[in-house]
Amino acid sequence: MICTAYSDYSWDKIIGRLGHSDRLLILKKPFDNVEVEQLARSLTRKWFLARKAEAKVSQLEEMVRARTQEIEAAQQELQQILSAATPLCVIDTDYNMQVLNDTFCALFGLSIDEANDKKCYELMRTSKCHTPECPLRTIQNDPDVYQFEVSREDEQGEETVCLATGTPYFKPENPLETNNSHEYFKNSCFPQAEGLMVDLPVGTYMISASRGPEYTLDQKVVEVLKNSELELVFKIDKVVDTEDLISVDSHMHTLNSDGSMTIAERIKSVAAEGVDVAISTDHNTLSDYAPVLNKD
Numbered sequence: 001m002i003c004t005a006y007s008d009y010s011w012d013k014i015i016g017r018l019g020h021s022d023r024l025l026i027l028k029k030p031f032d033n034v035e036v037e038q039l040a041r042s043l044t045r046k047w048f049l050a051r052k053a054e055a056k057v058s059q060l061e062e063m064v065r066a067r068t069q070e071i072e073a074a075q076q077e078l079q080q081i082l083s084a085a086t087p088l089c090v091i092d093t094d095y096n097m098q099v100l101n102d103t104f105c106a107l108f109g110l111s112i113d114e115a116n117d118k119k120c121y122e123l124m125r126t127s128k129c130h131t132p133e134c135p136l137r138t139i140q141n142d143p144d145v146y147q148f149e150v151s152r153e154d155e156q157g158e159e160t161v162c163l164a165t166g167t168p169y170f171k172p173e174n175p176l177e178t179n180n181s182h183e184y185f186k187n188s189c190f191p192q193a194e195g196l197m198v199d200l201p202v203g204t205y206m207i208s209a210s211r212g213p214e215y216t217l218d219q220k221v222v223e224v225l226k227n228s229e230l231e232l233v234f235k236i237d238k239v240v241d242t243e244d245l246i247s248v249d250s251h252m253h254t255l256n257s258d259g260s261m262t263i264a265e266r267i268k269s270v271a272a273e274g275v276d277v278a279i280s281t282d283h284n285t286l287s288d289y290a291p292v293l294n295k296d
Helices: 012-016 033-083 102-108 112-116 134-139 263-272
Strands: 002-004 025-028 089-091 098-101 146-154 161-168 203-209 220-222 248-252 277-280
Touching: 002 033, 098 112, 102 203, 134 161, 203 248, 263 277
Parallel strands: 002 025, 248 277
Antiparallel strands: 089 098, 146 161, 203 220
16 A cells, blocks of 8 residues: 655556556545545455455365365275176166176176176076065165175076175265254264263264364264174364363253253263353243252
């Protein structure tokens, strides 16, 4: 900014010296205080929007990098399937042959293009196809290793029986994107220092570890299979200095009105989030936390 009552330099000379720029502002005296205030507000807003745009570009670049990593990981996984010496194929829930390796195609005497146009029951015939005992449906309903016999015919019409092994193959979905309600209903637990064992039905889960806004958030997307155990370790760091500050939650509900937790669960959530002062605000009732707090 150039603020002056007069100038020894013409506008052309100033531009010749400084160049054309949207960052150059000239304020000539006499001026009104309101003009200066408006200029300050406009420049501040302009600076804020520029920083916001930079942050958005940075966020988009990070999303592109993350997506690129996912694609590269999928390509590596696909390459492992295609290069395996064992006949391997991936079948979707509509019985379509999605991914096949050369060994699998050689077993059935087909090219990959020919095999991709077929249903699984057209290539791998079993006595259970089109029945409630369909191997694909069985694996979907009971995600575990499943073995079954399939038959194939060679060019001479001779039939060969093979033993096939099926396992569930799927990538974890992101519950925050799919909006599956079971990931959000009654989903809080409060482990002690020694950890906590939680029983979950088969499915996909987004598991988050937090301790209030003073700490970072650690999240993991996991697949829970039948008769399997997963050991999850989360790491969170304190990033906000709250020395000499008190954390207050002045609006808290329980099942006594329209909340989703009992008083005991609410107290645990308060402790887990690092809240120092909790204020009960259940509608049309007085919820006393003291009896629960005083329990051994």
